[in-house]
Amino acid sequence: MPGLGGRMSTVIKAKISRMLDRTEDPGETLDYGYQKQLEMLQNVKKGIADVVTAKKRLQMQSGKLEQQVVKLDTQARQALAQGNDPLARTALERKTLAQTELQTLDVQVKELEGQQEQLTANEQKLRQKIEQFRTKKEVIKAQYSAAEAQVRIGEAASGVGEEMADLGLAMQRAEDKTEQMRARAGAVEELEAAGTFDDITQLGGGEDDIDRQLKELTSGAQVDDELAKMKAELGQGGGDSPALEQGKENA
Amino acid sequence: MIVRVSGEGQFRLPDEDAGRLNELDNRAVGAVEQGDEIGFRELWSQMLELVASDGNALDDDELVESDVILPPRDVTFQEAKGEFTGDGLIPD
Numbered sequence: 001m002p003g004l005g006g007r008m009s010t011v012i013k014a015k016i017s018r019m020l021d022r023t024e025d026p027g028e029t030l031d032y033g034y035q036k037q038l039e040m041l042q043n044v045k046k047g048i049a050d051v052v053t054a055k056k057r058l059q060m061q062s063g064k065l066e067q068q069v070v071k072l073d074t075q076a077r078q079a080l081a082q083g084n085d086p087l088a089r090t091a092l093e094r095k096t097l098a099q100t101e102l103q104t105l106d107v108q109v110k111e112l113e114g115q116q117e118q119l120t121a122n123e124q125k126l127r128q129k130i131e132q133f134r135t136k137k138e139v140i141k142a143q144y145s146a147a148e149a150q151v152r153i154g155e156a157a158s159g160v161g162e163e164m165a166d167l168g169l170a171m172q173r174a175e176d177k178t179e180q181m182r183a184r185a186g187a188v189e190e191l192e193a194a195g196t197f198d199d200i201t202q203l204g205g206g207e208d209d210i211d212r213q214l215k216e217l218t219s220g221a222q223v224d225d226e227l228a229k230m231k232a233e234l235g236q237g238g239g240d241s242p243a244l245e246q247g248k249e250n251a
Numbered sequence: 252m253i254v255r256v257s258g259e260g261q262f263r264l265p266d267e268d269a270g271r272l273n274e275l276d277n278r279a280v281g282a283v284e285q286g287d288e289i290g291f292r293e294l295w296s297q298m299l300e301l302v303a304s305d306g307n308a309l310d311d312d313e314l315v316e317s318d319v320i321l322p323p324r325d326v327t328f329q330e331a332k333g334e335f336t337g338d339g340l341i342p343d
Binding site: 118122125128129132133136155156158159160162166169170173 | 255257258260311312313314315316317320323
């Protein structure tokens with residue numbers, strides 16, 4: 001069939017025939033093919049481990065951001081209680097940004113989990129196919145003449161080869177995705193390094209560059225709403241106003 | 252006819268489906284060439300539906316080659332541009 005199937009299977013077939021052309025003796029070809037399959041299985045395992053590592057890193061970052069959200073919320077309340085509206089607003093703007101990043105991270109962690117499950121299931125399937133190939137390999141070696149064996153090797157190896165190529169594609173896609181997430185995680189880390197989510201009590205009096213950027217990034221309306229809500233809560237809460245925890249860092 | 256949906260395994264379909272699948276594929280290639288993502292999505296889901304309705308999953312111990320290999324279910328339009336115009340999803 002021309003078109004889609006033709007395009008892809010031609011590439012896969014070319015790869016398999018290169019693999020099978022390595023040796024003249026069918027028995028050797030079979031053993032070589034089996035070795036290649038086992039190597040591929042090892043690569044799959046490494047690939048899955050990479051996905052798990054990327055997921056853990058994102059989860060750690062997510063945990064850190066959660067702490068920042070709680071901290072910035074507390075500081076906004078403290079600033080308000082002291083009647084320092086601008087400082088409260090800054091804290092809420094930073095909190096909004098941290099929350100947005102947190103939501104994105106959570107979606108990414110879920111996506112990686114899905115990919116991890118699919119890769120694991122496919123690895124099981126490939127393992128079974130390779131086991132089948134091993135069985136067939138021994139039968140072919142024992143029972144068939146060289147010419148006949150060549151034909152049967154081709155059939156069996158193509159089946160496994162296609163499965164391998166397919167899993168290779170899935171791995172490649174998972175790696176690309178992980179790479180994109182790594183880039184995004186790196187960007188969040190840069191924000192952190194620049195002090196975007198830092199303790200607002202560390203800030204000087206004037207508006208700094210980060211604040212100007214934050215104003216552009218965060219929705220003013222959302223911050224306004226939250227500020228008003230917090231004021232209402234504090235208004236009902238009575239007059240006790242805890243002091244700002246000057247310079248306290250809990251990294 | 253054996254059809255593989257990338258990432259999901261192989262399915263046995265009646266040979267009569269080859270014409271229908273090929274027709275959908277040709278139209279999908281056309282949609283991709285015209286940059287028509289909505290049209291492509293529609294045709295792509297029809298192709299997957301055909302495999303789901305007419306196909307039977309192959310047992311894991313069957314070591315056979317597919318006649319047709321379809322891209323992953325969640326293929327992006329960007330990937331489809333490579334896949335449905337000749338380069339193939341698997342680079343050589």
